Amino acid sequence: MLEFNFSPFPVIETERLLLKRITNEDVKEVFELRSNPETMKYIPRPLVKNNEEALAHIALLDENINNNTGINWGITIKGDPKLLGIIGFYRTQPENYRSEIGYMLLPEFHGKGIVPEAVKRLIEYGFKDLKLHSIEAVIAPENIASEKVLQKCGFVKEAHFKESEFYDGKFLDKVIYSLLES
Template identity: 80%
Template sequence: MLNFNFTPFPVIETEHFILRRITDDDVNEVFELRSNPETMKYIPRPLVKTTEDALEHIGMIEEKIVKNEGINWGITLKGNPEILGIIGFYRLQPENYRAEIGYMLLPEFHGKGIITEAVKRLISYGFDDLKLHSIEAVIDPENFASEKVLQKCNFVKEAHLKEAEFYDGKFLDKVIYSLLIS
């Protein structure tokens, strides 16, 4: 079984971006991401309503890192520390050598290849550094932009689960994509 250790926190660089630790100083950006109905459209979680809610979310991210149960990064442009989005391994399954990747990006940055570049870098981090065997992504079947990112990154559709989650008074479908180490 794998043992994860995110101390020291791994700052990751891509061609255009720095993936860095999210801190309380990022509360406004996290609030903007998590309170935006467009950003949260395909994420079945309640919208953040206050900066206190955003701080609680940052605290939850930090707790998972400290406990080595998950890791998230703020996506920033090189030379600009402001967060454009969040990406990470939300659910680690060390016993299965598997992790679930997830990401979100402010709407004004959609369609610019940012998430694709970040996902490709996290794939190599997951396989090379964390020693994962597989990475999965669980998306809403209507989230065509996310599906396109996953396909560009060579993920394969494994399943379409009908009405697999109950949220906000309705049953939601989920689609699972995965990538095996090559």
């Protein structure tokens, strides 16, 4: 079975991006991301209502890193510390050598190739450093932009679950994409 160790925290670079640890100093941007109905449209979780809830989210991310159960990075452009988004591995399954990748980006940065660049680098990190065998992504079927990112990064559609999650008074479909180490 895999054992993850996220200490020291791995700072990751791509051509344009610096993926860094999210800290309490990023509370404004975390609030902006998690309180925005546009960025949260396909994430079945309540909107963050204030800085305290944003800080609680940061604390949850820290807890997962400290317990080696998941890891998230803040997406920044090299040379600019402003957080543009969050990307990471959630719902890790060490016994199955599998983890779920997830990401969100402030709307003003959509369509600039930031998410595919970050996802491609995390795929490499997941397979080489974490020794994963497979990476999955769970998306809403109507989230066409995310579907395009995943397809561009080599993911294939594995399943479409009908009304498999109940959230906010309605049943939601979910689509699973995955990528095997090859």
